Amino acid sequence: MKWHARAARLCHNTPLEGGGVGDAHQVEGDNTNSDWWGWETRPGSTAAEPSGVAIDHVRRYPDDIALLASLGLGVYRFGVEWSRIEPEEGTFDQHWLDHYRSMVETVRGHSMVPMVTLNHFTLPRWVADRGGWLSPDIPRLFERYCRTVAAHLGDGVDRYTTINEPGVVAFGGYLGVLGFPPGIRSVDAWYRSIENLRNAHVLARAAVKEARPEAKVGATHSMAEWEANAAGRPMMEYMRRQMGDVFLDVCGDDDYIGVQMYTRIRIDLPRALAPGAWLMARSGWLRRLALPRVLGAQMAHADRVAGGNPTDMGYEYRPQVIADGISLRGYVHWSAFDNFEWALGYRMHFGLIEVDRATQERLVKPSARFLGELARTGTFEV
Numbered sequence: 001m002k003w004h005a006r007a008a009r010l011c012h013n014t015p016l017e018g019g020g021v022g023d024a025h026q027v028e029g030d031n032t033n034s035d036w037w038g039w040e041t042r043p044g045s046t047a048a049e050p051s052g053v054a055i056d057h058v059r060r061y062p063d064d065i066a067l068l069a070s071l072g073l074g075v076y077r078f079g080v081e082w083s084r085i086e087p088e089e090g091t092f093d094q095h096w097l098d099h100y101r102s103m104v105e106t107v108r109g110h111s112m113v114p115m116v117t118l119n120h121f122t123l124p125r126w127v128a129d130r131g132g133w134l135s136p137d138i139p140r141l142f143e144r145y146c147r148t149v150a151a152h153l154g155d156g157v158d159r160y161t162t163i164n165e166p167g168v169v170a171f172g173g174y175l176g177v178l179g180f181p182p183g184i185r186s187v188d189a190w191y192r193s194i195e196n197l198r199n200a201h202v203l204a205r206a207a208v209k210e211a212r213p214e215a216k217v218g219a220t221h222s223m224a225e226w227e228a229n230a231a232g233r234p235m236m237e238y239m240r241r242q243m244g245d246v247f248l249d250v251c252g253d254d255d256y257i258g259v260q261m262y263t264r265i266r267i268d269l270p271r272a273l274a275p276g277a278w279l280m281a282r283s284g285w286l287r288r289l290a291l292p293r294v295l296g297a298q299m300a301h302a303d304r305v306a307g308g309n310p311t312d313m314g315y316e317y318r319p320q321v322i323a324d325g326i327s328l329r330g331y332v333h334w335s336a337f338d339n340f341e342w343a344l345g346y347r348m349h350f351g352l353i354e355v356d357r358a359t360q361e362r363l364v365k366p367s368a369r370f371l372g373e374l375a376r377t378g379t380f381e382v
């Protein structure tokens with residue numbers, strides 16, 4: 001009964017939609033023209049293993065989508081891959097545009113709602129060669145690609161995410177904390193990538209709206225519940241701003257805010273460091289010296305203080321946010337299938353559906369049935 005009440009409260013605006021997510025590079029396989037592929041396979045790569053054939057979703061998507069639908073999930077959020085669609089500057093590949101159109105039709109054919117992510121961490125190699133998110137051209141290049149995709153998918157898609165977790169792209173690739181390409185470690189680069197990501201989102205949103213005015217367009221943001229002691233507070237506020245608020249600032253006109261919130265991050269610094277921390281958070285040269293090392297280590301550590309019961313990633317479970325009664329319109333689970341977890345390779349298993357990578361067999365987990373039931377009925381029994 002308790003859970004009926006909780007579910008009903010979550011759904012007070014619209015019926016809760018439940019679904020699963022699959023990002024292109026993490027599930028498709030053989031995404032050879034992307035910067036990530038080059039990063040994983042280069043000599044001396046720091047990635048745990050290459051993505052390889054992933055879960056072969058590129059060929060198995062009809063069965064995969066049918067499986068998600070059979071479980072009762074109402075939404076399938078998936079990525080389209082820029083490096084396939086525009087393998088060379090200005091050349092759009094009809095085969096891949098049609099491939100994604102066919103994915104959309106498959107989702108709709110099962111009475112599910114497709115939600116398309118236009119960029120999820122990967123870039124075409126030719127964009128990376130021009131500087132990736134540091135290139136002054138990237139907002140316009142991304143805008144053109146998004147316009148092309150939205151025009152091609154037409155009335156098949158009413159929900160778009162422009163960029164998945166822009167804060168992670170900037171922080172991971174340009175401040176160099178997460179082992180993401182291009183592996184730059186520079187506060188100036190971090191700032192420039194943020195600016196380009198912000199501009200790219202705004203241009204992409206307008207381009208999609210122009211091609212498909214009915215579409216709901218937003219971005220999805222990696223957020224955390226930030227906490228700090230008194231000495232750590234200036235640093236925490238600075239980081240919260242740089243990793244999240246700078247993007248939310250340009251999302252005021254979006255149709256929705258995608259919240260990807262996994263844990264809390266605590267920045268506790270010794271009281272003796274308080275003046276230094278204040279300065280560090282404000283002064284350019286101190287940031288340059290200290291941030292990539294001190295803060296990266298501090299955050300990684302804080303993320304792993306999980307009270308003895310961590311998630312696969314070592315995060316603390318923080319479901320408490322739900323108790324605030326937020327207007328939750330839908331829950332799309334990361335991830336639909338076990339898949340390629342970037343620098344960590346295949347050792348994470350967040351999927352609703354397990355994948356045996358030797359045989360590519362799909363095995364439904366109890367969590368998939370649970371979410372499917374919730375999606376179908378809006379309530380669930382315990």
Ligand code: BGC
Pocket residue numbers: 023164165222260313334340341342
């Ligand atoms: C990212 C995914 C990633 C997951 C787990 C998500 O929010 O967008 O690409 O696999 O977090 O780390």
